[in-house]
Amino acid sequence: MAAKKIFRVLGFAGSLRKDSYNKALLRAALELLPEGVEMETFDLEGIPPFNQDLEGNPPQKVTDFKAKIRGADALLIATPEYNYSIPGVLKNAIDWASRPYGDSAFQEKPVALMGASIGMLGTARAQYHLRQCCVFLQMHPVIDTEVMVPFVSDKVDSNGRLTDANTKDKIKGLIESLIIWTQRLKVE
Numbered sequence: 001m002a003a004k005k006i007f008r009v010l011g012f013a014g015s016l017r018k019d020s021y022n023k024a025l026l027r028a029a030l031e032l033l034p035e036g037v038e039m040e041t042f043d044l045e046g047i048p049p050f051n052q053d054l055e056g057n058p059p060q061k062v063t064d065f066k067a068k069i070r071g072a073d074a075l076l077i078a079t080p081e082y083n084y085s086i087p088g089v090l091k092n093a094i095d096w097a098s099r100p101y102g103d104s105a106f107q108e109k110p111v112a113l114m115g116a117s118i119g120m121l122g123t124a125r126a127q128y129h130l131r132q133c134c135v136f137l138q139m140h141p142v143i144d145t146e147v148m149v150p151f152v153s154d155k156v157d158s159n160g161r162l163t164d165a166n167t168k169d170k171i172k173g174l175i176e177s178l179i180i181w182t183q184r185l186k187v188e
């Protein structure tokens, strides 16, 4: 009998901060995966500023990032909000992995978005900017589930563990939506 195919998710956070709340969301996601789903996380630390002169021969870290994206059935991005938009670290990584033109790793990739901020809007503004990037990248963001986590400093303990049950439920729901969404996109 053929083994059931594993659904592979690649998660990454748009923060390099050691105690990042958005990394905490990703760690929580790792504990909320349904059966048959595997998730790996990728740390954007070490990706240099994008330079188009180098896009044909990118740094190894970028090559690795693109290979991980391509190897995943779907992506899960946890974005902070910086000045009402996505952090430069995240945009920079996206820019690298989208290049050179015609060799984007993101083409047709299903993606789920989430984000946590210490403020009251929980990265809503950043996530809508990220969705705008998804348009040009021809990615398919989940549309029926949004995870915007406000006042996150009250929801993560001193060990960096997400403690808020409601937020955990939302992340679980987002992953489930991502799987259903990916299956729907594959239907001819």
Ligand SMILES: Cc1cc2nc3c(=O)[nH]c(=O)nc-3n(C[C@H](O)[C@H](O)[C@H](O)COP(=O)(O)O)c2cc1C
Pocket: 015, 016, 017, 019, 020, 021, 022, 023, 080, 081, 082, 083, 084, 085, 116, 117, 118, 119, 120, 121, 122, 123
């Ligand atoms: C440069 C900068 C800009 C920020 N701008 C916003 C903002 O526009 N909206 C918001 O809710 N929080 C803002 N914050 C606060 C972030 O929500 C907070 O630093 C959060 O912890 C970042 O995510 P992380 O913990 O994953 O690194 C900003 C923080 C920085 C460092």
